[in-house]
Amino acid sequence: MANPTPVETRVTATFRPQSASRRTDKAISEYASGQHGVATLEQLQELGLSARGVRHRTASGRLHRVHRGVYAVEGLTRRGRWMAGVLAAGTGAVLSHRSAAALWDLLAETGSSTSVTVPHDTRRQRPLLEIHSGTSLTPADVTEIDGIPCTTLPRTLLDVAAGVDRRTLIRMIDRAEQLREFDLHQIDELLVRNRGRRGAGALSAVLETWSEPEVTSSAAEERFVSLIERSGLPTPEANRWIPLPDGGGYRPDFLWRERKLIVEVDGRSYHARRGAFTHDRQRDRRLALAGFHTVRYAATEVMRQPKAVADELAQLLIHTS
Numbered sequence: 001m002a003n004p005t006p007v008e009t010r011v012t013a014t015f016r017p018q019s020a021s022r023r024t025d026k027a028i029s030e031y032a033s034g035q036h037g038v039a040t041l042e043q044l045q046e047l048g049l050s051a052r053g054v055r056h057r058t059a060s061g062r063l064h065r066v067h068r069g070v071y072a073v074e075g076l077t078r079r080g081r082w083m084a085g086v087l088a089a090g091t092g093a094v095l096s097h098r099s100a101a102a103l104w105d106l107l108a109e110t111g112s113s114t115s116v117t118v119p120h121d122t123r124r125q126r127p128l129l130e131i132h133s134g135t136s137l138t139p140a141d142v143t144e145i146d147g148i149p150c151t152t153l154p155r156t157l158l159d160v161a162a163g164v165d166r167r168t169l170i171r172m173i174d175r176a177e178q179l180r181e182f183d184l185h186q187i188d189e190l191l192v193r194n195r196g197r198r199g200a201g202a203l204s205a206v207l208e209t210w211s212e213p214e215v216t217s218s219a220a221e222e223r224f225v226s227l228i229e230r231s232g233l234p235t236p237e238a239n240r241w242i243p244l245p246d247g248g249g250y251r252p253d254f255l256w257r258e259r260k261l262i263v264e265v266d267g268r269s270y271h272a273r274r275g276a277f278t279h280d281r282q283r284d285r286r287l288a289l290a291g292f293h294t295v296r297y298a299a300t301e302v303m304r305q306p307k308a309v310a311d312e313l314a315q316l317l318i319h320t321s
Contacts, residue, residue, distance in 0.1 A: 003146065007210070013208050020090055021053075021144065022050075022213055022285040023125075024048045025062070026044045026062050027047045027048065028044060028047050028049065028073060029073055029074075029191055031047060032041065032072075032073040032074075032290050033073075033255070034147065035083050035087070035147065036077060036078075036079045036080040036082075036146075036147070036148070037074050037075070037076065037077065037080045037084040038066060038070060038071065038072050038073070038076070038080050038083050038084045038087065039070070039071060039073065039087075040069055040070050040071075040087050041054065041070070042069075042071045042196060043257055044063075044071065045253040054071070054214070057177075060080060063150055064076065066080075066081070066084040066088070067084055067085070067087075067088035067127075067128065067129065068088065068126070068127065069088060070084045070087050072084065076318075079103075079146060079148060081114060082095050082103060082148055083113075083147070083148050085099070085114030085115075085116050085128075085129055085140055085321075086114075086148065088126065088129060089118055089126075089129065089131055092117065092118060092119040092120075093116045093117065093118045093119075093149070094115055094117055094134075094137075094142050094149040094150050094151055095114070095115070095116055095148055095149065095150035095151070096117035096132060096134075096151045096155075096156065096159055096161075097117070097130070097132065097135055097151075097152065097156070097159045097160055098115055098160060098162055098163075099114050099116070100115070100150045100151045100156040100159070101156050101160050103145055103148060103173065104145070104150075104153055104156055104176070104179075104181070105161075105167070105179065106153075106156070106157075106172045106175050106176060107160065107164075107172055107175075108120075108121065108127070112127050112128060112203055113129060113130045114128065114130065115130045115132065116129060116130070116134055116139060117131075117132040117133070117151065117159075118131060118132070118133065119134045119135075120133065120134070120139050121133045121135050128233050132159075136193075136194060136197065137151075138193070140152070140189075140190075141154075141155040141227075142155075143192070143194055146308060149283055151182050152186070153176055153183075154183070154186045154187040154189075154190045155181070155190060157169070157172060157173070157176070158185065158190060158194060158197070158199045158200060158203055159199060159204040160172065160199070160200035161199035161200075161202040162181060162198040162202060162207075163199075166202070166206060167206075169202065169203065169206050170206055170210060173207075173210060173236060174208065177303065177304070181310075182303070183304060183305055183306060183307060184207070184304040184305055185304075185305040185307065185308045186307065187203070187207070188251055191203065195305040201293070214275065218304060219299070219303070220265045220299030220302045221238075221253060221254075221265050222251075223303055223306065224254065224263070224265050224297075224302050224309075225238070225308050226306075227234055227302070227306040227307075227309060228310070228313075229313065230234060230310075231310040231313075233310065233314060233317065234256060234317065236254040236255055236256050236263070237254070237256075237257060238253065238255075238256045239251050239253065240252075240255055240307035241253075242255065242262075242287070242290075242292065244286060244290050246286070246289070250283055250287065252287075252294070253265050254263060256317065256320070259317060259320040260291050260292045260293060260320065261292070261295070261316060261320045262292050262294040262295065263294075263297065263313070264280075264294060264295070264296045264297070264298075265295065265297055265299055265302055266296055266298050266299060272318070279298075293316075293320060295313075295316060297309060
């Protein structure tokens with residue numbers, strides 16, 4: 001008797017699709033990770049979570065209420081607390097005052113409240129939030145650090161100046177200089193726009209007598225290279241020899257050879273600059289006869305006004321092209 005034809009056995013796997021709840025939890029976790037682990041009630045609802053779902057997850061410890069309408073998905077970090085404060089304060093709110101100073105690493109934050117500024121007049125206060133009116137706040141006063149909307153460094157100094165002593169304000173300015181974030185040009189513009197505002201007088205008084213740290217040539221040149229890279233300007237040659245037709249030559253700090261533009265960054269002291277005054281001008285004249293245009297910046301300009309230097313360089317490069 002012939003063997004029967006084998007019957008093909010088909011094994012159908014049993015698939016268990018991920019539950020809607022698990023998919024929602026994953027979406028919430030991924031979304032909150034872009035906001036330092038926090039999200040608003042509206043954002044949670046947009047991700048598919050109902051009000052009942054929020055209550056259930058809060059009761060079970062899967063969500064943690066930080067402020068009314070703002071929740072942490074996991075453990076709350078310091079940046080998560082700052083972000084939660086900004087979200088709780090509403091549209092256009094930014095981290096400000098001592099909290100922004102802590103974010104900028106200028107000052108230690110004291111207390112458990114988060115300082116925020118809203119772009120309108122308000123007397124509203126909420127637990128664990130210190131809310132400031134920001135009717136004078138402009139787009140030029142607002143930036144973002146690590147995804148957290150906050151006041152710019154100049155605006156932060158102005159806001160804090162009214163509430164700290166002179167020594168603390170000087171230490172903050174010194175720290176901003178150390179971090180290479182201090183731009184006196186921007187602060188001057190801010191003070192003009194905020195003349196008469198609380199803190200403006202204190203900040204102006206400190207800047208009038210503030211003694212800037214000594215800047216070495218190497219530090220200023222490193223900062224110059226950094227501002228060129230950030231501004232997207234053409235990369236210059238550094239310390240490259242230029243032979244001159246009448247013999248000899250020079251090795252300038254920075255050179256755009258095709259455009260025959262030279263930049264010298266002067267980190268010397270005032271007395272040293274006086275001693276080199278004649279030599280520098282003789283050198284500039286010899287280079288001019290060979291078709292090179294020399295521009296000189298003091299090291300303090302590069303360190304304290306990087307944006308102004310970069311903007312001016314962009315114009316110089318256009319005119320020499």
